[in-house]
Amino acid sequence: MLAFLLRRAALVVPTFFGVTLLAFSLIHLIPGDPVENLSGERGMDPERRLRLLHQFGLDKSLPAQYFDYIRQLLGGDLGTSLTTHEPVLREFLTLFPATIELAFFALLLSVIVGLPAGILAAVKRNTVADYAVMGVSLTGYSMPIFWWALLLILFFSVQLGWTPVSGRISVEYDVPALSGFMLIDALRFGEPGAFRSAASHLVLPSIVLGTIPLAVIARMTRSSMLEVLREDYVRTARAKGMPRSQVILVHALRNALIPVITVIGLQVGLLLSGAILTETIFSWPGVGNWLIHGVQSRDYPVVQGGILLIAAIVITVNLIVDLLYGVINPRIRHG
Amino acid sequence: MKRTRFLRRSALVVAIAALLPAAAAAKGTLVYCSEGSPEGFQPQFFTTGTTFDAVSVPMFNRLVEFDIGTTNIVPALAESWTISPDGKVFTFKLRKGVKFHSNANFKPTRDLNADDVIFSWDRMANDKNAFHGGTGGQTYAYFDDMGMKNIVEKVEKVDPMTVRFTLKRPEAPFLADMAMDFASILSLEYFEAMAKKGTPNAADIFPIGTGPFEFVSYQKDATIRYKAFDQHWKGRPKIDSLVYSITRDATARYAKLKTGECQVMAFPKPADLAEMQKDPALNVLSKEGLNVGYIAFNVEKKPFDNKLVRQALNLATNKEAILKAVYQGQGQVAKNPIPPILWSYNNAVQDYPYDPAKAKALLAQAGYPNGFEVDLWYLPVTRPYNPDGKRMAELIQADWEKIGVKAKLLTYEWAEYRKRSKTGEQTVMMFGWSGDNGDPDNFFVPLLGCEAVKGGGNVARWCNKPFEDLIIKAAQTPKQADRAKLYEQAQVIFKEEAPWITLAHSVRFDPVRKEVQGYKMDATAHHYFNNSDIVK
Numbered sequence: 080m081l082a083f084l085l086r087r088a089a090l091v092v093p094t095f096f097g098v099t100l101l102a103f104s105l106i107h108l109i110p111g112d113p114v115e116n117l118s119g120e121r122g123m124d125p126e127r128r129l130r131l132l133h134q135f136g137l138d139k140s141l142p143a144q145y146f147d148y149i150r151q152l153l154g155g156d157l158g159t160s161l162t163t164h165e166p167v168l169r170e171f172l173t174l175f176p177a178t179i180e181l182a183f184f185a186l187l188l189s190v191i192v193g194l195p196a197g198i199l200a201a202v203k204r205n206t207v208a209d210y211a212v213m214g215v216s217l218t219g220y221s222m223p224i225f226w227w228a229l230l231l232i233l234f235f236s237v238q239l240g241w242t243p244v245s246g247r248i249s250v251e252y253d254v255p256a257l258s259g260f261m262l263i264d265a266l267r268f269g270e271p272g273a274f275r276s277a278a279s280h281l282v283l284p285s286i287v288l289g290t291i292p293l294a295v296i297a298r299m300t301r302s303s304m305l306e307v308l309r310e311d312y313v314r315t316a317r318a319k320g321m322p323r324s325q326v327i328l329v330h331a332l333r334n335a336l337i338p339v340i341t342v343i344g345l346q347v348g349l350l351l352s353g354a355i356l357t358e359t360i361f362s363w364p365g366v367g368n369w370l371i372h373g374v375q376s377r378d379y380p381v382v383q384g385g386i387l388l389i390a391a392i393v394i395t396v397n398l399i400v401d402l403l404y405g406v407i408n409p410r411i412r413h414g
Numbered sequence: 415m416k417r418t419r420f421l422r423r424s425a426l427v428v429a430i431a432a433l434l435p436a437a438a439a440a441k442g443t444l445v446y447c448s449e450g451s452p453e454g455f456q457p458q459f460f461t462t463g464t465t466f467d468a469v470s471v472p473m474f475n476r477l478v479e480f481d482i483g484t485t486n487i488v489p490a491l492a493e494s495w496t497i498s499p500d501g502k503v504f505t506f507k508l509r510k511g512v513k514f515h516s517n518a519n520f521k522p523t524r525d526l527n528a529d530d531v532i533f534s535w536d537r538m539a540n541d542k543n544a545f546h547g548g549t550g551g552q553t554y555a556y557f558d559d560m561g562m563k564n565i566v567e568k569v570e571k572v573d574p575m576t577v578r579f580t581l582k583r584p585e586a587p588f589l590a591d592m593a594m595d596f597a598s599i600l601s602l603e604y605f606e607a608m609a610k611k612g613t614p615n616a617a618d619i620f621p622i623g624t625g626p627f628e629f630v631s632y633q634k635d636a637t638i639r640y641k642a643f644d645q646h647w648k649g650r651p652k653i654d655s656l657v658y659s660i661t662r663d664a665t666a667r668y669a670k671l672k673t674g675e676c677q678v679m680a681f682p683k684p685a686d687l688a689e690m691q692k693d694p695a696l697n698v699l700s701k702e703g704l705n706v707g708y709i710a711f712n713v714e715k716k717p718f719d720n721k722l723v724r725q726a727l728n729l730a731t732n733k734e735a736i737l738k739a740v741y742q743g744q745g746q747v748a749k750n751p752i753p754p755i756l757w758s759y760n761n762a763v764q765d766y767p768y769d770p771a772k773a774k775a776l777l778a779q780a781g782y783p784n785g786f787e788v789d790l791w792y793l794p795v796t797r798p799y800n801p802d803g804k805r806m807a808e809l810i811q812a813d814w815e816k817i818g819v820k821a822k823l824l825t826y827e828w829a830e831y832r833k834r835s836k837t838g839e840q841t842v843m844m845f846g847w848s849g850d851n852g853d854p855d856n857f858f859v860p861l862l863g864c865e866a867v868k869g870g871g872n873v874a875r876w877c878n879k880p881f882e883d884l885i886i887k888a889a890q891t892p893k894q895a896d897r898a899k900l901y902e903q904a905q906v907i908f909k910e911e912a913p914w915i916t917l918a919h920s921v922r923f924d925p926v927r928k929e930v931q932g933y934k935m936d937a938t939a940h941h942y943f944n945n946s947d948i949v950k
Binding site for chain 2: 109116117118120121126131163170229359360364368369
C-alpha cells in the first residue's frame with residue numbers, strides 16, 4: 080500500500096510543473112498585454128509604463144519570467160493581482176468557498192438524480208424508461224451551458240418568478256462572510272429569510288452546473304449496471320429466489336458502483352471548469368468568475384495562480400479517488 | 415396511504431415555498447446592477463469608469479464638479495475660485511463645515527480644510543510624501559497619464575480655508591481637470607490616524623470621503639453596500655441605502671431589472687433596447703454621449719499624405735447608412751471631432767456629403783484614377799462610441815469599393831490593437847474616444863495635438879501648425895467665450911484637412927424602473943444616485 084501511495088504521489092510533482100508551464104505559456108501566448116490593458120484609449124505616461132513593466136517583471140525575457148515565477152512559487156508566494164494589487168492566494172481563498180458550495184450542490188444533485196436514473200435505465204433496458212433516461216442525459220450532456228442557463232433564468236426567474244436571477248443572496252440581507260459558505264453564514268445570521276434566500280439562489284446555478292455530471296453519472300451507472308447484471312452471481316442469486324429489488328440494490332449495485340465512484344471523482348474537474356461559465360452567468364462570486372475576469376484583463380498572476388490552485392485540487396481529489404479505489408480493489412494496489 | 419401522500423405533497427409545497435425569492439429590497443434601498451467589480455477603493459489609483467462609479471462618485475467630492483447631466487463646472491468642496499489674469503494661478507476658497515465620513519476605526523475630529531486638499535495633491539505629485547507609496551505598488555494613473563507633473567508648479571495653503579495652485583503655464587482646462595475623479599479630496603486626518611495605528615494601508619482600503627454615501631461593506635465580486643451620509647454638505651440623500659449588485663452579464667442584468675432585483679442597470683445591450691422601451695415597468699433614459707467614433711488616416715503614409723485622397727474617402731462614406739445599420743439609429747452623424755453637447759461645438763461646419771461621383775473625381779485629381787488598395791483596421795470590441803466595428807468596416811469597404819478603393823479588413827486583440835496604433839503601423843484605422851471631462855481640450859489635445867503624435871493618442875499622426883496654434887492658444891486663454899471662438903476655428907481647419915472621417919456620436923441609455931424618481935443621467939457616463947428616490 081505504501082509503495083502504491085509513493086508511486087502515485089511521485090507522479091504529482093511533474094504534473095504540477097507541467098501545469099505551471101502550461102498555464103504560463105498559454106496566458107503569455109494569447110495576444111494582449113496587461114500594462115496596455117491598464118491604459119485604455121488615452122494611452123499611458125511612458126514613464127509610468129516603464130515603471131509598471133519593471134514592477135510586474137514584464138521587462139525580462141519569457142524564460143526569466145518563468146523561472147522567477149517558479150522561484151516565487153517554491154517560496155510559497157502565488158504573486159499579486161495586477162489589477163487589484165491583492166495577493167492571489169488571498170483572493171482565491173475569499174472566493175473559493177462560493178465555488179465549493181455551488182459545486183457541492185451541483186454534485187449532490189447529479190448523484191441523487193443520476194444514480195437512480197442510471198439504475199432505472201439498466202433494469203428497464205430497451206424500454207421507454209431507458210430511452211427516456213438516455214435521451215435526456217444525452218441532451219443534457221450536449222447542452223451549451225450558457226444557453227441552458229439563460230433559458231432557465233428566463234423561464235423560472237423572469238416568467239414564473241420562482242427563483243432569483245443571480246447572485247448568492249438577496250441584497251436585503253447583509254450577511255457577514257464568516258465561513259464563506261453562504262448557507263452556513265445565513266443560518267448563523269439568525270434571520271430565517273436569509274437562509275431561504277441563500278437556498279433559493281443556489282437552485283438554478285446548481286441545476287446548470289450539475290447537468291453534465293448528472294448525464295455522465297446516469298450513463299456510467301447504466302452501463303456498469305448492465306455489465307454486472309449479466310454476471311453469474313447475479314443469475315445465481317435470482318435463481319435462488321432472492322427478491323429482485325435485493326439483487327439489484329445489494330448484489331449488483333454495490334459492484335457496479337466501483338467505476339461510478341471513479342467517474343464521480345473525475346467530475347470534480349468538470350465541475351470546477353464548468354463553474355467558470357456558470358458563475359459568470361449567475362454573477363456567482365466564485366473563482367470561475369474571477370478567472371474569466373483575470374483572462375480578460377490579462378492578469379497573469381491571477382490566471383497562473385488560479386489554474387495552479389484548481390489543478391492542485393483536481394489532482395488531490397483524483398489521488399484520493401485512486402487510493403480509495405486501491406482500498407476497494409486489491410488488484411489495483413498490487414498491479 | 416392517502417394521508418402519507420398528502421403529507422408528502424404538503425412537504426413539497428412547503429419546500430418550494432421556502433425556495434421562492436424573498437421579498438424585494440427593503441424600503442429606501444436602491445439597488446444598482448453594475449457591470450463589474452471596482453479594482454479598489456481609492457480614486458487616485460485607478461482609471462476605469464467602473465471603479466469611479468463605485469468609489470469617487472458615491473463617496474468622494476472634488477473641489478469643483480460637473481453639474482450632473484451637463485459638462486458645466488459647479489462649486490463643490492470649493493465654494494468659489496478665482497483665476498489670475500495670466501491664467502496661471504487658481505485660488506480655491508473652501509466650503510465651511512464639510513464633514514468627513516467615519517468608520518469603526520476612525521472618527522473625524524475636524525471639518526475639511528486646506529491641509530486635506532494639499533495632502534490629496536501632494537500625495538500624488540511628491541514621491542517624498544509619506545503616503546506616496548500606497549498599497550501594493552499602485553501608481554497614480556490618471557495624474558501621471560494626464561501629465562499633471564508638467565502642469566502644476568506648486569500648491570500652497572493661503573489660509574486654513576484657501577488653497578492656491580500655481581501652474582507652470584497658463585492652462586484653462588485645469589479647472590475641468592480638477593473636477594475629475596482622480597482629484598477627489600481625501601482626509602489627511604484619517605491617513606495619519608491609520609499610520610499611527612500601524613495600518614496605513616487601511617486608509618486606501620476602507621474609504622473615508624465627504625460624498626453623499628458612506629461605505630458599509632464589500633463582498634468581492636458580489637455586492638458593495640453604502641448608507642446615506644446624514645451630514646453630507648449638500649444634504650442627506652433621499653434613499654437610506656445604496657447597493658451595487660455586481661452582475662457582469664448584460665442579459666442577467668436585464669433579467670434582474672425586470673424582476674425588480676435591481677432598480678437601475680448599467681450598460682444595456684443595444685439589441686435589448688427596443689423590448690425595454692415597450693416594458694411598462696421601465697423608463698429608458700437616454701443621453702447624447704460625450705464621445706466620437708472615427709476613421710483615422712495615417713497622414714505620414716501614402717496616399718493619405720494627400721489631403722485630396724482623405725477628402726475623397728470622406729465623400730465616399732455613407733454615414734447615414736452606417737448610423738442606421740451599426741448604431742441602429744441610436745446616435746447622430748458626427749461632423750466635428752467633438753460632440754454637440756460640448757461647448758464650442760461649431761455647428762456652422764459643413765460636413766462632406768455622400769457623393770461617390772465627386773469622390774472619384776477627387777481621387778483622379780489626386781493621381782489615383784483607378785483607386786488603390788489599403789488595409790483598414792477595425793475595432794475588435796464593442797466600445798461606447800462604436801457598437802460593432804466589424805459591421806461598420808464591411809459597410810465602409812463596400813462604399814469605398816464603388817470608387818475603386820479596395821480595403822482589406824484587419825484587426826488585432828484589443829490591447830494589441832491600441833499598442834500597434836501608437837507606433838504608427840496603421841494606414842487607416844477605426845478608433846474613438848469617450849471624453850472624461852467636459853472641456854473641449856480633452857478631445858482636441860489628446861487626439862489631434864502634435865504632442866499626441868509622439869504619445870500615440872493621435873492615431874492619424876496629423877500635426878497641423880495652424881490647428882495646433884489655435885488649440886494651444888485656447889488652452890492658455892482664461893475666458894470660455896474667447897476659447898470657444900478659437901476651438902470653432904480649429905474645427906474648420908480640421909474639416910478642410912480631413913485627417914479623420916468623423917462617423918458618429920453614440921447615445922447612451924440607462925434603463926431605470928418606474929419606481930425610481932429623480933435619477934438623472936450624467937454627461938461623463940457616471941451613475942449618480944444622490945438625488946434618486948424610490949417611490950412605491
